[in-house]
Amino acid sequence: MAPSPPLYRQVADALRKEITSGRLEPGAAFPPEMEICERHGVSRHTAREALRILTEDGLIERRRGAGTVVKATDAPAFAQSIGSFDHLLQYAGNTVFEIAHSGAADEETLDRFGLSDSFVRLDGVRRVPASPPQASVTVLVRRDLAEAIKISDNVPGSITKRLEDAGCLTVDRVTQRMEAVGLDRSHAAAIGVEPGTPALRTVRRYRDRTDRIAVLSESFHPQGRFAYEISIDRRSR
Amino acid sequence: MAPSPPLYRQVADALRKEITSGRLEPGAAFPPEMEICERHGVSRHTAREALRILTEDGLIERRRGAGTVVKATDAPAFAQSIGSFDHLLQYAGNTVFEIAHSGAADEETLDRFGLSDSFVRLDGVRRVPASPPQASVTVLVRRDLAEAIKISDNVPGSITKRLEDAGCLTVDRVTQRMEAVGLDRSHAAAIGVEPGTPALRTVRRYRDRTDRIAVLSESFHPQGRFAYEISIDRRSR
DNA sequence: TAGTGGTCTAGACCACATG
DNA sequence: ATGTGGTCTAGACCACTAG
Numbered sequence: 059m060a061p062s063p064p065l066y067r068q069v070a071d072a073l074r075k076e077i078t079s080g081r082l083e084p085g086a087a088f089p090p091e092m093e094i095c096e097r098h099g100v101s102r103h104t105a106r107e108a109l110r111i112l113t114e115d116g117l118i119e120r121r122r123g124a125g126t127v128v129k130a131t132d133a134p135a136f137a138q139s140i141g142s143f144d145h146l147l148q149y150a151g152n153t154v155f156e157i158a159h160s161g162a163a164d165e166e167t168l169d170r171f172g173l174s175d176s177f178v179r180l181d182g183v184r185r186v187p188a189s190p191p192q193a194s195v196t197v198l199v200r201r202d203l204a205e206a207i208k209i210s211d212n213v214p215g216s217i218t219k220r221l222e223d224a225g226c227l228t229v230d231r232v233t234q235r236m237e238a239v240g241l242d243r244s245h246a247a248a249i250g251v252e253p254g255t256p257a258l259r260t261v262r263r264y265r266d267r268t269d270r271i272a273v274l275s276e277s278f279h280p281q282g283r284f285a286y287e288i289s290i291d292r293r294s295r
Numbered sequence: 296m297a298p299s300p301p302l303y304r305q306v307a308d309a310l311r312k313e314i315t316s317g318r319l320e321p322g323a324a325f326p327p328e329m330e331i332c333e334r335h336g337v338s339r340h341t342a343r344e345a346l347r348i349l350t351e352d353g354l355i356e357r358r359r360g361a362g363t364v365v366k367a368t369d370a371p372a373f374a375q376s377i378g379s380f381d382h383l384l385q386y387a388g389n390t391v392f393e394i395a396h397s398g399a400a401d402e403e404t405l406d407r408f409g410l411s412d413s414f415v416r417l418d419g420v421r422r423v424p425a426s427p428p429q430a431s432v433t434v435l436v437r438r439d440l441a442e443a444i445k446i447s448d449n450v451p452g453s454i455t456k457r458l459e460d461a462g463c464l465t466v467d468r469v470t471q472r473m474e475a476v477g478l479d480r481s482h483a484a485a486i487g488v489e490p491g492t493p494a495l496r497t498v499r500r501y502r503d504r505t506d507r508i509a510v511l512s513e514s515f516h517p518q519g520r521f522a523y524e525i526s527i528d529r530r531s532r
Numbered sequence: 533t534a535g536t537g538g539t540c541t542a543g544a545c546c547a548c549a550t551g
Numbered sequence: 552a553t554g555t556g557g558t559c560t561a562g563a564c565c566a567c568t569a570g
Binding site: 327328329343346357358360361362363 | 535538
């Protein structure tokens with residue numbers, strides 16, 4: 059005989075069906091705890107445990123005093139977990155950002171990335187010391203942040219990590235865009251390959267708690283020197 | 296006056312320090328619930344609530360009967376949440392996988408991807424009907440799965456979704472690898488571009504609950520027709 | 533067999549939002 | 552003022568693991 063699942067899970071599954079079946083639209087009021095206790099004949103603790111599951115699945119939203127409302131009709135089924143920036147960046151810890159030029163970012167550059175604040179621009183390559191460059195990199199740092207730290211010609215690790223360690227920035231969200239391009243002359247020259255060589259262009263926008271862009275990086279990884287890997291797991295239920 | 300945080304959070308923070316300070320190594324035994332109750336003068340429910348937080352942060356691991364052990368000394372700070380396969384694939388819902396050739400996958404192909412089981416190979420393109428192809432695609436489906444469903448020449452959406460909907464597969468983990476390449480003649484011809492055109496090569500491995508590879512897809516997105524975007528948020532604490 | 537974590541009940545007080 | 556969800560206690564029984 060299959061052992062029956064715990065009570066709170068049975069209640070959660072019953073409630074989940076109310077939502078995923080479409081009988082409860084997003085925004086609709088959800089029954090209060092006491093009603094669930096009575097309807098399913100369970101204690102409040104058990105009902106709350108069930109509601110906790112639905113909350114963690116993102117199906118409902120609860121507010122003290124106000125009540126519970128339906129938030130979504132289906133739950134995200136997969137999650138990628140990332141341990142640190144270094145993991146996100148997927149650079150070996152021993153790579154260095156070697157800066158060849160720096161200065162204020164011009165209007166055209168800011169326009170190209172849709173930036174409105176004032177930024178400092180750093181151009182260079184990323185490599186393991188004494189190895190061929192892995193990528194040609196441009197980093198734009200918001201001026202107030204760039205002034206808060208000293209940036210030398212050789213930055214081990216990443217600029218954002220430096221900013222976070224210095225306490226001037228907490229990154230709250232990163233968006234990343236990747237596409238294939240052929241390298242133009244300047245990027246090709248920077249990393250010593252032929253113009254037109256296929257490359258992975260990656261643009262990352264780092265946002266702070268106010269959702270303002272704090273740092274933007276654009277990098278070009280030529281064919282054969284880099285691959286980006288992610289693993290996505292089904293959420294444990 | 297700042298209101299003091301709830302008891303269970305205070306206990307959780309105290310316990311967390313025990314771990315992150317390094318006084319408790321990964322693998323070390325963690326105090327049992329009753330000891331925490333006595334040490335902090337709280338009820339078992341409150342202690343459990345604190346332990347739940349540490350569990351969700353991945354800092355400890357609990358096993359009924361066996362006890363609690365330290366799992367890691369720091370918690371993943373970022374998480375990417377993905378709502379569905381369609382979101383993962385980032386194809387518009389109306390794209391179609393048009394199959395040009397199909398048959399058993401040959402030894403060389405299996406070797407190239409490190410596969411040991413027997414697979415069926417499908418070659419074709421992905422596109423919005425009546426538009427230029429977005430990508431040249433090869434899909435390898437494990438033979439037992441391919442035989443379980445009927446595969447026509449035009450598959451709307453994705454093969455894995457089809458398999459999941461039919462109930463013959465539950466995908467538990469997807470790994471994805473992306474890099475830039477120049478297109479070879481056959482892929483270039485399939486999507487009507489010049490050989491050597493830069494393209495984003497994406498290989499996805501879909502694994503079932505036993506961690507066996509169920510489906511593998513390789514796609515080539517030429518320059519300008521596709522960009523891959525992800526957003527990663529700091530975990531709310 | 534002893535001790536652990538998992539589930540469940542009954543009851544209480546509180547903070548907060550809404551009418 | 553009422554009802555909501557958030558926190559907390561005290562106590563109980565059970566399933567499981569390990570010595």
